Amino acid sequence: MMLRTVLRRSALGAVLLVLTAVSLAIVLAGRDRGVWAGDWRATSLQAQFPVVVLAPLLSAASAQVGGLTHRHGFWRIENTMPRPPARVALLHWVAVLAVGLTAYAVGVIVAVGITAAADSDPTTSTGGPWPSYLGLGALALAAYSAAGYAAGRLLASRWVPLAVGGAVFVWLLALSLAPDPLGRLAIVQADVFSPVDQSLTVLYVLGAAALCAVVVAVALGITRLRRNDRLALRALGLWPTCFVAAAAIVLLALPSAVEPRDPVEPRCAGATVRVCVWPEHAKWLPLLADTAARVEAALPGHRVLPPETSERGLRAEGVSFVLAGGEVTGPSAVTALVGHLLPHPPACVLADRDRIERYVLVLAWLQLAGAGSVGSDVQVDPARLQHLQALPVPEQRRWVAANVDAVAECATGLPVEQAS
Amino acid sequence: MIGLTRFLTSRRSRRTLTVVLAAAVATSLAGGELVTLPNLTGGIGAAVPVAHLIPAAVGCVIAMSTHSPGADLERLAARDTRPYKAVHVVGLLALSVALLTGAAAVGGAPQLGPSVAWNTFGYAGLALATTPLLGAFGSYLLPLAFTATVPILGLDTAGTPRWWAWPLATANQATAWVWTSALVLVGVAAYVLLPGRTGVGDDPLAG
Secondary structure, three states, rough: OHHHHHHOOOOOHHHHHHHHHHHHHHHHOOHHHHHHHHOHHHHHHHOOHHHHHHHHHHHHHHHHHHHHHOOOOOHHHHHHOOOHHHHHHHHHHHHHHHHHHHHHHHHHHHHHHHHHHHHOOOOOOOOOOHHHHHHHHHHHHHHHHHHHHHHHOOOOOOOOOHHHHHHHHHHHHHHOOOHHHHHHOOOOOOOOOOOEEHHHHHHHHHHHHHHHHHHHHHHHHHHHOOOOHHHHHHHHHHHHHHHHHHHHHHHHHHOOOOOOOOOOOEEEOOOEEEEOOOHHHHHHHHHHHHHHHHHHHOOOOOOOOOEEEEEOOOOOOOEOOOOOOOOOOOHHHHHHOOOOOOOOOOOHHOOOOHHHHHHHHHHHHHHHHHHOOOOOOOOHHHHHHHHHHEEEEEHHHHHHHHHOOOOOOOOOOOOOOOOO | OOOHHHHHHHHHHHHHHHHHHHHHHHHHHHHHOOOEEOOOOOOEEEEEEHHHHHHHHHHHHHHOOOOOOOOHHHHHOOOOOOHHHEEEEEHHHHHHHHHHHHHHHHHHOHHHHHHHHHHHHHHHHHHHHHHHHHHHHHHHHHHHHHHHHHHOEEEEEOEEOOOOOOOOOOOOOHHHHHHHHHHHHHHHHHHHHHHOOEEOOOOOHHH
């Protein structure tokens, strides 16, 4: 009842509209829907993604609501009303958090609905939403909102909400560029392009939950204090900082935030080359199988691909490949499938001009053979490619077959150049 | 004239001017520095000059300066306060644009002048348009939402700014000017003509 009163009297409804619009815009327009629709894991990551914008906005709004105690003698009302002041503070925080979680939930529901529609066949279904990713987003919102609320309660300045929102935005921006251990402190793990064979560790999820719980407890503990500078300074002092720092250190000290997933029954296709992928990538399987057959047929008599190739993490042995994040196209499928022969060029290949030029030329030729076009990420010299293509086809094949196994192996000498 | 002076005093214009001056100093010192905003869609991130980010804060400051401790009394005033409101925000906007573009030139990046100007107009327009709904001190909401969303949605996969992403625009200047001019007109009109929403005092978010 009181919560409803708080929501009705304030303009939090307008805030809810803005946050919901942001959440929906990021879910629907943030990334190509073809990448995540139908894939429950990617959908869960995509649904968590709006938190990177909702967190700054919600923390700013929470700071503004928390600052109510400094306006119009409201602290006197709080301290003379029949209810404990802490309960009033808790209620205000719950109201603003409810607004943020509702906006987040709307984005989650829309993303889940899209994938449920694309994954409606129970025989090929890849499961359901991943609670670890979705729960992490909700925890992060609670922690950032509580921190903002506490800042608003402690500091009387009207500029606090803007400063808090800006600071959280910069914090998330900086951590998104930070290396692994530091990046964990953002409590946002929403990279839809993260490898499919990895999942969050239970320890990381528990650690993140503990950090959020400590932040919320400390922030709400601060709000229990009366409006008094001396007490506020004490609240900002050693003990709360120690609690939060300890929880953060535990999170940073974990060996890893992710771990390899247990293998599942893969989806496979292809006759000449059997290609197996994680169920989440089943939509790319026809393209991969078709591309593998073309690549294999391009060099008759020379085995480029093994009889069976699986996506990384599915088989303990044998040749595996990794699909780069994003939409799988013909050229990117070729790059992934021949990755065991032409991996990302190591430093010794990059340092050898002749070797790197041949590397790029071989990859471009295979992409043309397997996909009919060269990917935009392959910076091949057009003159050299034309020169190679001008040769009779058997000559082209001979040159590619002679180079494909050698260009990425720095210890292997390059065959004598004839084609270029 | 006395009325206008008192109006500006009630808006703590000196403090606002101090903040705008500080923003101008920051623009002159670091305006040309590039900050790479991560493109969270997996594509190429945009390298944005600091001078393009400072107007977001200045826009919010301009809108927050419209706060009046006596807003309820002003509604009952015999004299129409709308001309004062218009002079206040238009003057502040003009002064801010002049100071920030001048600071960019002083800092050795005169080519950033137009983009600094349209960013100031755009963010101030967004913030002013929010004031009737969320009050002066809730006016940061739309500019903050836009600033945080643009790096995510504002670039296509090739790293080119989309047509609506005026904070990232460098070459598509005409579109950016059209967007931000429209925004500042709507924002000023909304602030001057619409009555502000009140909750507790003039802090509607506080309920």
